[in-house]
Amino acid sequence: MQGVEFLAYVGDAQDVQEGAHDFRVESTCPVMGLSNIEVVVKTGQTLIVSKAGMVFESEDQVYNMYNIYAACAAASDLQHHLRHPPPHPASASPTGRRRSRTQALDPAPSDVASPAERCLSPLPGRRLSRPRPSRIPVFEVQKWMSLSYLVCFFPFSGRKLLLVQGKIERVFALFNLKLFCPFACLKWLGGKKSDESDVLILNSIRRSLIQQEDAYHLQPSGEVGRYKSPDEHPFFPEQLLEPVLPPVQYKNILHHAAASININKLIWAVYFHDLLLRLVREGSDGNCGSSACCDTIILQALSKRIHCGKFVAEAKFRESPDKYSPTIQAQARTDKDKLMEMLTHKEVEENVKRRIRIEAMTFGQVLGTAVSAMADPLLLKMKPDLVAELYDKWLIPLTMEVEVQYLLRRLD
Numbered sequence: 001m002q003g004v005e006f007l008a009y010v011g012d013a014q015d016v017q018e019g020a021h022d023f024r025v026e027s028t029c030p031v032m033g034l035s036n037i038e039v040v041v042k043t044g045q046t047l048i049v050s051k052a053g054m055v056f057e058s059e060d061q062v063y064n065m066y067n068i069y070a071a072c073a074a075a076s077d078l079q080h081h082l083r084h085p086p087p088h089p090a091s092a093s094p095t096g097r098r099r100s101r102t103q104a105l106d107p108a109p110s111d112v113a114s115p116a117e118r119c120l121s122p123l124p125g126r127r128l129s130r131p132r133p134s135r136i137p138v139f140e141v142q143k144w145m146s147l148s149y150l151v152c153f154f155p156f157s158g159r160k161l162l163l164v165q166g167k168i169e170r171v172f173a174l175f176n177l178k179l180f181c182p183f184a185c186l187k188w189l190g191g192k193k194s195d196e197s198d199v200l201i202l203n204s205i206r207r208s209l210i211q212q213e214d215a216y217h218l219q220p221s222g223e224v225g226r227y228k229s230p231d232e233h234p235f236f237p238e239q240l241l242e243p244v245l246p247p248v249q250y251k252n253i254l255h256h257a258a259a260s261i262n263i264n265k266l267i268w269a270v271y272f273h274d275l276l277l278r279l280v281r282e283g284s285d286g287n288c289g290s291s292a293c294c295d296t297i298i299l300q301a302l303s304k305r306i307h308c309g310k311f312v313a314e315a316k317f318r319e320s321p322d323k324y325s326p327t328i329q330a331q332a333r334t335d336k337d338k339l340m341e342m343l344t345h346k347e348v349e350e351n352v353k354r355r356i357r358i359e360a361m362t363f364g365q366v367l368g369t370a371v372s373a374m375a376d377p378l379l380l381k382m383k384p385d386l387v388a389e390l391y392d393k394w395l396i397p398l399t400m401e402v403e404v405q406y407l408l409r410r411l412d
């Protein structure tokens with residue numbers, strides 16, 4: 001990646017200016033494999049300073065840099081969160097270049113800059129007010145920062161990293177599903193092999209099981225504000241409760257139309273009509289409840305990956321708005337196909353499938369066996385080719401569907 005120029009900072013770095021680091025540095029350490037980045041630790045602050053015009057030699061370097069950055073940012077915020085309760089308005093000082101934390105301005109809500117915004121702002125010398133740390137749980141900051149950071153700074157590599165998030169969890173969720181034979185309920189239907197009507201009845205049983213699961217999973221998640229996050233999408237929005245926690249101030253990176261795009265109904269249909277049939281074993285082991293739990297986890301994991309398409313599309317649009325704008329503006333029916341074509345990167349898809357195969361081989365090994373699973377595919381929990389096929393036939397096309405839906409509304 002050529003010429004990324006920015007200064008990333010975390011903590012109270014209100015006075016940091018590119019090329020003018022006049023603060024006291026306690027220690028620095030070079031980041032492994034990245035000669036041009038240093039993690040600088042000074043009193044109460046953790047900074048990652050990249051040099052202007054830095055060049056990444058490989059995606060692994062970008063990945064490394066991002067991981068270290070995210071870890072530092074989260075750690076710094078956590079430390080600050082624990083050590084420094086939000087300042088009282090009375091202690092605010094309207095002036096002063098070097099405000100201490102306890103003297104920091106208590107900002108008006110619209111003026112609140114989140115840690116991510118502070119990290120993202122490349123403007124030298126820009127003064128940013130501190131947020132109220134108690135209103136931003138660390139895990140939210142981390143997640144939100146990842147998305148903002150990747151889309152803004154690495155529109156190309158970043159979008160790949162976005163899609164990689166949660167991949168291991170998805171693979172494990174699939175393995176678990178294989179453990180609990182999801183056709184267990186067939187026994188109740190007479191124990192015969194599934195035909196069309198059996199599958200329909202079975203799916204309605206599963207549906208009600210999952211709705212019961214939702215009563216447990218979704219509602220508390222809704223209450224803590226999970227679905228206010230732009231990368232989370234409910235399957236049953238009508239069941240959600242209003243969050244009891246104060247809202248997180250998400251930076252609005254996506255176009256506002258993104259909020260109305262939710263293809264979970266389609267994901268649901270695809271999962272029960274196509275995808276599941278490729279995954280399950282025949283017969284019954286009586287684990288209906290456990291397989292319904294697996295369904296819930298898988299559906300949510302799939303939904304998250306697929307709706308990441310919004311961020312991917314935003315990154316692609318920011319990368320080359322001139323390329324997409326005419327097609328989006330035309331809004332003709334054929335333009336959907338044209339957009340699909342423009343968004344397709346066959347070589348990237350091949351890479352995605354190659355990697356997921358490797359992951360299925362690595363994490364799908366049945367441990368404790370004498371023979372290496374690598375050498376004997378029968379010792380794997382799931383055939384790597386099958387996992388790749390799921391990506392090929394369903395996950396990638398559905399991600400592209402979200403990308404297209406988003407782009408078609410990007411200029412609204």
Ligand SMILES: O=C(O)C(=O)C[C@]1(C(=O)O)C=C[C@@H](O)C=C1
Nearest residue numbers: 343344345346348349352396399
């Ligand atoms: O990385 C991209 O460019 C994407 O649009 C994501 C994705 C995917 O779902 O993995 C989708 C379509 C492309 O053909 C390649 C990959």
